[in-house]
Amino acid sequence: MDDTPDNHPAGSDDAHVDHPRTGPREPVDDGAGHAVVLGAGLAGLLTARVLAGHFARVTVLERDELPDGRPGFRPGLPQSRHAHVLWSRGIEVMERLLPGITAELTGAGAALLESPRDFLWLSPADWFQPVPGARMLVGSRELLDWTLRRAVRRDPRIEIRGGLAVTGLVAAPDGRSVAGVTLRDGTALAARLVVDATGRTSKAPAWLAALGYPAPEVTRYDSHLGYSSRAYALPEVPPAGAAAARRWRGMYVQGRPDRPRGGVLVPLEDDRWLVTLLGNGEHVPPTRDPEFLEFARTLRSPALYEAIRDAEPLSEPTGFRATANEWRHYERLDRWPEGLLVVGDAACRFNPVYGHGMTVAACAAHALDEALAGLPAHRVPAESRALQRRTVTAAAVAWQIATSEDLRYPWTEGPRPDRATRVLQRYMSRVMAGANADAALSAPFFGVLSLSAPPATLLAPGTVLRVLSKWRLPTAPDTPPYPPHHPPG
Numbered sequence: 001m002d003d004t005p006d007n008h009p010a011g012s013d014d015a016h017v018d019h020p021r022t023g024p025r026e027p028v029d030d031g032a033g034h035a036v037v038l039g040a041g042l043a044g045l046l047t048a049r050v051l052a053g054h055f056a057r058v059t060v061l062e063r064d065e066l067p068d069g070r071p072g073f074r075p076g077l078p079q080s081r082h083a084h085v086l087w088s089r090g091i092e093v094m095e096r097l098l099p100g101i102t103a104e105l106t107g108a109g110a111a112l113l114e115s116p117r118d119f120l121w122l123s124p125a126d127w128f129q130p131v132p133g134a135r136m137l138v139g140s141r142e143l144l145d146w147t148l149r150r151a152v153r154r155d156p157r158i159e160i161r162g163g164l165a166v167t168g169l170v171a172a173p174d175g176r177s178v179a180g181v182t183l184r185d186g187t188a189l190a191a192r193l194v195v196d197a198t199g200r201t202s203k204a205p206a207w208l209a210a211l212g213y214p215a216p217e218v219t220r221y222d223s224h225l226g227y228s229s230r231a232y233a234l235p236e237v238p239p240a241g242a243a244a245a246r247r248w249r250g251m252y253v254q255g256r257p258d259r260p261r262g263g264v265l266v267p268l269e270d271d272r273w274l275v276t277l278l279g280n281g282e283h284v285p286p287t288r289d290p291e292f293l294e295f296a297r298t299l300r301s302p303a304l305y306e307a308i309r310d311a312e313p314l315s316e317p318t319g320f321r322a323t324a325n326e327w328r329h330y331e332r333l334d335r336w337p338e339g340l341l342v343v344g345d346a347a348c349r350f351n352p353v354y355g356h357g358m359t360v361a362a363c364a365a366h367a368l369d370e371a372l373a374g375l376p377a378h379r380v381p382a383e384s385r386a387l388q389r390r391t392v393t394a395a396a397v398a399w400q401i402a403t404s405e406d407l408r409y410p411w412t413e414g415p416r417p418d419r420a421t422r423v424l425q426r427y428m429s430r431v432m433a434g435a436n437a438d439a440a441l442s443a444p445f446f447g448v449l450s451l452s453a454p455p456a457t458l459l460a461p462g463t464v465l466r467v468l469s470k471w472r473l474p475t476a477p478d479t480p481p482y483p484p485h486h487p488p489g
């Protein structure tokens with residue numbers, strides 16, 4: 001199961017709790033030329049790949065035992081039970097960092113879709129017509145995790161060690177820098193650079209406090225969105241009768257404040273499909289039968305319910321509730337130890353419904369790569385604070401999208417929207433209404449949503465004129481049950 005010869009069993013529940021230790025043993029070397037990345041999630045793996053270009057050795061320490069022979073579930077990635085899409089910008093950056101990774105993924109059964117052409121999508125305004133949009137990669141998160149790990153491990157400078165939970169940071173004698181990490185078994189590992197990529201459950205604030213550093217400010221928005229997901233085998237499409245043939249490769253029925261229930265259906269490898277139901281507050285989707293299917297029937301369109309009504313469930317429904325947007329502003333701290341970086345969900349996480357976390361993690365790795373260009377390894381620790389600021393800028397656009405969309409839901413907890421956000425929300429409602437049918441707007445809209453184009457694209461004078469002159473605000477509550485280009489039957 002595990003891919004390291006000298007792993008230390010992480011335990012199950014216990015592996016997720018940090019216990020104080022009586023003091024770590026001294027690191028065996030001074031870690032020169034060595035970078036340590038905590039967490040073998042997507043952010044950790046891509047960061048390791050980048051660091052391998054600058055450090056002689058990179059060690060990735062992962063709490064979970066890592067499935068080796070084939071993709072599999074692991075407790076540190078509970079989100080893998082739920083639908084994941086990787087937007088075009090994420091695909092592009094990952095391909096740049098790991099050439100050939102897209103073909104490797106599609107060869108193993110992941111699918112490249114063109115949204116909304118292949119992907120039926122009921123937006124808050126209306127169904128998207130088959131207008132130009134953006135590419136997205138879909139498949140199980142377990143496949144992505146496993147394929148990335150395999151690709152990163154091919155680099156001989158990188159060692160990925162599973163079953164090792166990190167419990168804290170080791171301070172250098174100067175008290176101003178991080179010199180390594182402590183592990184659950186009481187040993188320590190020395191490094192010149194430590195990167196925390198332990199995701200949403202990161203203990204970095206406590207680890208910093210133990211070294212005498214202040215806690216970061218936190219900005220948090222919670223729309224209380226809940227997920228419930230289940231894998232299915234869909235019935236075969238009848239070979240005869242083109243009208244009845246399935247002409248879509250996935251669908252998304254989006255909720256909106258007056259009907260806060262939605263659902264996504266995406267293909268997985270091995271002829272499986274994954275349904276993720278979504279709902280806010282009292283509308284969180286059930287995790288039991290037959291309520292799961294009943295919930296699907298209550299969405300704004302019957303299309304998703306009809307697609308799974310006669311399908312064979314392949315798993316029990318599984319829920320997920322921790323979907324708040326949370327930004328730990330390490331970049332704002334006045335004091336920051338040399339030799340430490342915090343990346344990925346550990347620094348900033350998003351309501352996952354907008355599908356941005358993986359793309360932002362990839363963009364942050366890319367930003368780190370650019371920032372490190374020409375910087376010798378021995379100078380990297382001293383630049384940590386600047387690197388922290390530089391990498392986290394990758395989160396800004398996704399943060400703006402997720403929080404301004406979440407603030408449309410009146411019960412969302414978090415700082416109230418300012419005037420600029422309210423104006424942006426109204427403008428984006430019109431953009432969305434226009435993008436549903438107008439190729440001139442769908443292309444820039446999906447460019448921004450997929451993080452491939454800057455938001456300013458939607459503020460180009462021609463686009464603004466088109467948006468403001470043509471589309472009423474989508475106040476009409478009813479939308480057709482099926483997209484006009486894909487009637488039932």
Ligand SMILES: Cc1cc2nc3c(=O)[nH]c(=O)nc-3n(C[C@H](O)[C@H](O)[C@H](O)COP(=O)(O)OP(=O)(O)OC[C@H]3O[C@@H](n4cnc5c(N)ncnc54)[C@H](O)[C@@H]3O)c2cc1C
Binds near residue numbers: 353
């Ligand atoms: C329900 C859900 C759906 C999502 N859907 C999408 C989507 O459609 N598209 C998208 O782009 N993003 C999506 N995301 C976000 C995406 O999963 C994350 O942004 C992405 O995985 C990057 O995370 P990460 O690598 O920072 O952290 P993670 O993926 O959480 O990885 C952290 C790793 O650190 C390990 N770890 C934790 N503590 C320790 C420790 N003390 N010592 C050693 N190792 C440790 C964990 O075991 C884990 O392997 C979704 C998230 C959720 C929750």
